[in-house]
Amino acid sequence: MAPKATSSVRDLQEDKPSFGSRFLTDEADVWSQNAWDHVPPPDDQAEAIAISLAKQRSAPVPDEDKQKYNATPARHWDNFYKANASNFFKDRKWLHLEFPELVQAAQSSAGPKTIVEIGCGAGNSVFPLLAENTNPELTIHAYDYSSHAVKLVQTNSLYLSPPCGTMHSAVWDLSSASLPDGLEPGAADIVVLVFVLSALHPDEWPQAVSNIYKILKPGGHVFLRDYGRYDLTQLRFKTGRLLDDNFYIRGDKTRVYFFDQDHNAPPGCPAHPLFAISQLGVDRRLIVNRKRQLKMYRVWMQGKFRKL
Numbered sequence: 001m002a003p004k005a006t007s008s009v010r011d012l013q014e015d016k017p018s019f020g021s022r023f024l025t026d027e028a029d030v031w032s033q034n035a036w037d038h039v040p041p042p043d044d045q046a047e048a049i050a051i052s053l054a055k056q057r058s059a060p061v062p063d064e065d066k067q068k069y070n071a072t073p074a075r076h077w078d079n080f081y082k083a084n085a086s087n088f089f090k091d092r093k094w095l096h097l098e099f100p101e102l103v104q105a106a107q108s109s110a111g112p113k114t115i116v117e118i119g120c121g122a123g124n125s126v127f128p129l130l131a132e133n134t135n136p137e138l139t140i141h142a143y144d145y146s147s148h149a150v151k152l153v154q155t156n157s158l159y160l161s162p163p164c165g166t167m168h169s170a171v172w173d174l175s176s177a178s179l180p181d182g183l184e185p186g187a188a189d190i191v192v193l194v195f196v197l198s199a200l201h202p203d204e205w206p207q208a209v210s211n212i213y214k215i216l217k218p219g220g221h222v223f224l225r226d227y228g229r230y231d232l233t234q235l236r237f238k239t240g241r242l243l244d245d246n247f248y249i250r251g252d253k254t255r256v257y258f259f260d261q262d263h264n265a266p267p268g269c270p271a272h273p274l275f276a277i278s279q280l281g282v283d284r285r286l287i288v289n290r291k292r293q294l295k296m297y298r299v300w301m302q303g304k305f306r307k308l
């Protein structure tokens with residue numbers, strides 16, 4: 001597991017902070033609450049980025065170690081879940097506000113619906129949905145390439161006796177050449193990707209995108225939330241962590257990529273678009289540590305895509 005310092009950044013990063021936060025109109029108010037919405041980067045951001053990146057680039061991960069880190073990424077996530085059990089990530093309750101289609105699929109009258117989450121971890125996105133589900137025809141598939149994460153899901157009491165609907169979880173690698181056993185192509189109405197694409201090597205993206213495309217029904221949706229470019233956690237990486245541009249190895253040996261909105265299709269991705277963009281945006285928040293008088297500029301990407 002990551003050293004404590006890494007964890008304290010991580011436990012903020014993947015969660016959408018509490019609801020009801022406000023817009024910061026007067027800088028003098030900044031210390032009056034813990035989080036502010038849509039705060040633009042500070043004036044010295046360009047300088048801070050340049051300093052951080054120059055430091056990181058001055059001592060990237062040596063080539064011989066890169067290969068080692070990229071060889072068995074699932075093992076590092078296994079170690080992460082062994083160390084943290086299901087206590088690390090908070091339940092993603094915000095997901096239902098951001099993607100109301102998930103809630104609609106869980107309504108009693110929604111009819112047959114299939115939701116597939118990939119990179120489900122301990123199930124912090126799917127269990128809140130299953131807990132609220134009143135649709136007997138809802139099926140949730142939750143995949144992760146960490147067998148330990150899947151074990152955490154499979155031993156959750158909601159998994160063992162869902163109040164309504166059906167849930168299934170299995171080990172599967174999103175970057176593998178075949179679909180999960182028992183999942184028919186075109187089965188899913190919705191694919192959920194919460195902080196998982198960032199854990200893949202950029203070379204794995206074309207296969208991942210192709211798998212997601214195959215899993216979805218025509219017109220099916222992808223809901224995505226992931227790390228944004230120049231997020232605080234990217235700028236905090238020290239020397240010896242840079243694997244490739246915007247791609248890092250954490251202290252616990254898990255990998256993380258920071259996306260931006262204008263991301264070009266990587267080489268190997270099809271020339272014709274597979275998805276229409278229904279929504280794509282950068283979510284910026286200023287998180288404030290009032291006690292330590294710290295300002296933390298967080299950046300996430302969020303998108304909805306529709307299979308063409």
Ligand SMILES: C[S@@+](CC[C@H](N)C(=O)[O-])C[C@H]1O[C@@H](n2cnc3c(N)ncnc32)[C@H](O)[C@@H]1O
Nearest residue numbers: 077089119120121144145146173174194195199
């Ligand atoms: C940052 S965690 C997010 C977990 C969960 N989505 C959540 O929001 O709580 C990333 C997860 O993606 C999984 N993962 C990373 N690469 C994967 C891959 N190629 N195939 C399947 N799962 C993967 C990891 O094992 C880990 O559980």
